[in-house]
Amino acid sequence: MTAQLTDRVLDELIAALGKDYVLTSKTARMNRARVPAPFPVHRWRERVPDLVVMPATTDEVATVVRIANEHRIPIVPRDGGTGLTDGAVPERRGIVVDVKRMNDIKEIDLENRTCTVGPGINMLKLNEVLAKHGLIYPDDPASYPCSLVGGRIGTSGWSLVGSRYGHTRDLVLSFEIVLPTGRVIRVGDGGGRKVSKSSSGYQLKHLFMGHQGTLGIATEATLKLYPKPEAEFSPFWAFADFDSAYACVGRLARAGVATFAGAVLFDEWKVDYLRRDDEAYIPQPEDVRALVCAVCYGNSDEVRAGGKRLMRIARDAGARYLGDEISQGDWAARHDRYATPLHGRTADGQVAPMSWHCEDAAIAYTDLATVRTAWHDIVAGLRNKHPVFDDWGMFFYTSADTGVDYLTEIDVGIWEQELDDASWAAWVDAKREIAAVALRHGGSISACHGSCREGEVDLVPEELGGGYDVMLAVKRSLDPNNIMNPGKYGLQRAYEDQP
Amino acid sequence: MNERAGEPRGTPGYRYDEQHDAPPARQVSDVAVERFEHIFEVDPKLMTVHVAQQLFPNWDTLRIAAGRGDHLEWMHRHWAGTVLSGQELLDEIERESS
Numbered sequence: 001m002t003a004q005l006t007d008r009v010l011d012e013l014i015a016a017l018g019k020d021y022v023l024t025s026k027t028a029r030m031n032r033a034r035v036p037a038p039f040p041v042h043r044w045r046e047r048v049p050d051l052v053v054m055p056a057t058t059d060e061v062a063t064v065v066r067i068a069n070e071h072r073i074p075i076v077p078r079d080g081g082t083g084l085t086d087g088a089v090p091e092r093r094g095i096v097v098d099v100k101r102m103n104d105i106k107e108i109d110l111e112n113r114t115c116t117v118g119p120g121i122n123m124l125k126l127n128e129v130l131a132k133h134g135l136i137y138p139d140d141p142a143s144y145p146c147s148l149v150g151g152r153i154g155t156s157g158w159s160l161v162g163s164r165y166g167h168t169r170d171l172v173l174s175f176e177i178v179l180p181t182g183r184v185i186r187v188g189d190g191g192g193r194k195v196s197k198s199s200s201g202y203q204l205k206h207l208f209m210g211h212q213g214t215l216g217i218a219t220e221a222t223l224k225l226y227p228k229p230e231a232e233f234s235p236f237w238a239f240a241d242f243d244s245a246y247a248c249v250g251r252l253a254r255a256g257v258a259t260f261a262g263a264v265l266f267d268e269w270k271v272d273y274l275r276r277d278d279e280a281y282i283p284q285p286e287d288v289r290a291l292v293c294a295v296c297y298g299n300s301d302e303v304r305a306g307g308k309r310l311m312r313i314a315r316d317a318g319a320r321y322l323g324d325e326i327s328q329g330d331w332a333a334r335h336d337r338y339a340t341p342l343h344g345r346t347a348d349g350q351v352a353p354m355s356w357h358c359e360d361a362a363i364a365y366t367d368l369a370t371v372r373t374a375w376h377d378i379v380a381g382l383r384n385k386h387p388v389f390d391d392w393g394m395f396f397y398t399s400a401d402t403g404v405d406y407l408t409e410i411d412v413g414i415w416e417q418e419l420d421d422a423s424w425a426a427w428v429d430a431k432r433e434i435a436a437v438a439l440r441h442g443g444s445i446s447a448c449h450g451s452c453r454e455g456e457v458d459l460v461p462e463e464l465g466g467g468y469d470v471m472l473a474v475k476r477s478l479d480p481n482n483i484m485n486p487g488k489y490g491l492q493r494a495y496e497d498q499p
Numbered sequence: 500m501n502e503r504a505g506e507p508r509g510t511p512g513y514r515y516d517e518q519h520d521a522p523p524a525r526q527v528s529d530v531a532v533e534r535f536e537h538i539f540e541v542d543p544k545l546m547t548v549h550v551a552q553q554l555f556p557n558w559d560t561l562r563i564a565a566g567r568g569d570h571l572e573w574m575h576r577h578w579a580g581t582v583l584s585g586q587e588l589l590d591e592i593e594r595e596s597s
């Protein structure tokens with residue numbers, strides 16, 4: 001334990017939660033020191049929390065937060081721990097509040113099509129229960145089996161099927177949040193729990209979405225539900241070059257098909273990567289250089305009609321359908337990218353154990369092609385100097401039903417055990433450059449994960465301009481003692497001119 | 500641990516020796532081989548320096564591949580009642596335009 005955590009604090013926490021839920025063991029703490037995003041593992045110790053608490057109710061969370069605030073101890077909310085921007089990493093140590101025990105379904109309202117849940121529930125598990133009522137909560141990240149509702153709120157998550165159903169910010173109607181002083185409030189679109197559109201007051205729901213645990217801890221959420229789709233359709237097409245695939249994905253996304261839930265473009269680097277390890281792509285002929293997939297969900301007759309229109313558009317754009325087996329199998333695999341092969345290649349082609357890192361940005365359709373070449377150049381420069389990195393190619397996913405912008409990601413394999421201070425510093429520089437390219441092209445640094453990691457975080461004030469000053473002011477007024485996930489988003493600046 | 504009489508206790512390995520004889524590898528690309536139909540493996544030549552390969556009985560390779568198939572099937576059922584065939588729609592389009 002560090003000096004900030006005295007026996008008195010420990011006693012107060014145990015009195016509030018019982019000793020079984022105040023965890024001080026090395027394993028409990030070490031396991032909550034990191035997230036899947038690669039980092040130099042020789043620095044693991046720097047991020048180990050002093051202790052972990054596992055509250056079961058909003059009151060318990062509020063009590064823990066009050067104790068932390070009174071003693072000025074850093075506090076970090078943690079849910080599934082799958083966030084890729086280090087949000088749940090306790091950079092200043094202190095107390096990790098793991099909300100996984102708060103995983104109950106409190107209400108399923110069949111008439112209003114909502115459910116109310118604790119933040120520790122996982123969407124897959126929730127949907128197993130909702131399926132019995134013919135319903136679904138369609139928040140579908142590629143971490144679907146392992147990320148949880150509170151973390152989705154903390155990151156303002158992006159969903160694979162968001163072009164049809166919206167993303168986390170659209171699907172969560174309202175939620176309860178414990179502020180950094182321990183006060184509990186409910187935010188939504190206006191005041192009601194089950195209101196999807198209000199004009200009353202500030203729209204606070206958005207303020208408390210995607211703050212990466214810097215403004216409070218969500219303890220309950222009311223979610224919007226849809227009928228479980230009768231049908232799914234997920235065609236994959238091959239192209240001889242990137243430009244034709246790029247043109248095709250644009251046409252598909254702009255077609256106005258109501259059941260269209262998303263489209264994905266894979267570039268040549270991604271196809272090369274898949275040819276090494278993926279059973280669907282290893283046997284593909286050489287002239288397959290780029291890929292597109294689209295997906296539709298909804299009532300059978302509507303999916304069929306919309307699907308047919310998409311098939312026609314793709315055929316007219318010169319696409320070659322890859323067949324039902326690949327199309328259906330690959331789409332099903334997209335819900336769970338933990339299956340990504342955790343190895344890459346050294347410069348001489350040898351297999352080496354590598355972890356997956358995804359750098360993402362939100363980019364308008366017309367800028368995708370130039371961002372792509374700039375990003376690959378950055379990663380190529382990095383790999384030349386440090387062979388512990390490997391370019392795993394790029395994906396472009398539609399974010400909206402009109403095809404305006406795409407979650408643009410470059411996947412980089414990183415040989416984590418070999419990362420030293422020099423290669424890590426080079427990676428941080430590369431991340432900053434990647435973010436700078438996104439901004440130069442009028443985009444946002446992240447569509448999906450958040451932008452608080454070393455490197456890109458330096459550019460957040462540039463991206464948000466005067467909005468960043470508002471962030472500082474909000475942070476300081478809601479968290480006067482800077483206890484809530486301190487160090488993230490450079491928000492310590494909010495306190496620097498204080499006496 | 501193998502408890503059968505006559506065999507040394509604690510011998511590592513599996514019950515049936517023939518499970519260790521994988522079918523011959525067919526080179527399917529510069530970097531991949533195929534031993535069982537539709538199951539591709541990274542070419543073992545590429546796994547000689549930085550990673551060690553495990554001894555795998557054949558049934559385990561097949562079990563893992565089948566398990567993956569089951570998982571994907573499950574995921575389809577989890578998300579929707581049925582999965583439409585693109586080939587069927589494409590055939591329909593071709594028929595209509597001919």
Ligand SMILES: Cc1cc2nc3c(=O)[nH]c(=O)nc-3n(C[C@H](O)[C@H](O)[C@H](O)COP(=O)(O)OP(=O)(O)OC[C@H]3O[C@@H](n4cnc5c(N)ncnc54)[C@H](O)[C@@H]3O)c2cc1C
Nearest residue numbers: 079080081082083087141142148150151154158212213218
């Ligand atoms: C294989 C893989 C695929 C992924 N694909 C996607 C994807 O498609 N779309 C996408 O959006 N993300 C994706 N991610 C990233 C990650 O899964 C998401 O960011 C997810 O929303 C994090 O949820 P979590 O429960 O794991 O949260 P955590 O990692 O535990 O926390 C994330 C952030 O939220 C804060 N937080 C946690 N709980 C709360 C709470 N109760 N109240 C307030 N703040 C809280 C944390 O402090 C942290 O800053 C992927 C990750 C992996 C590993």
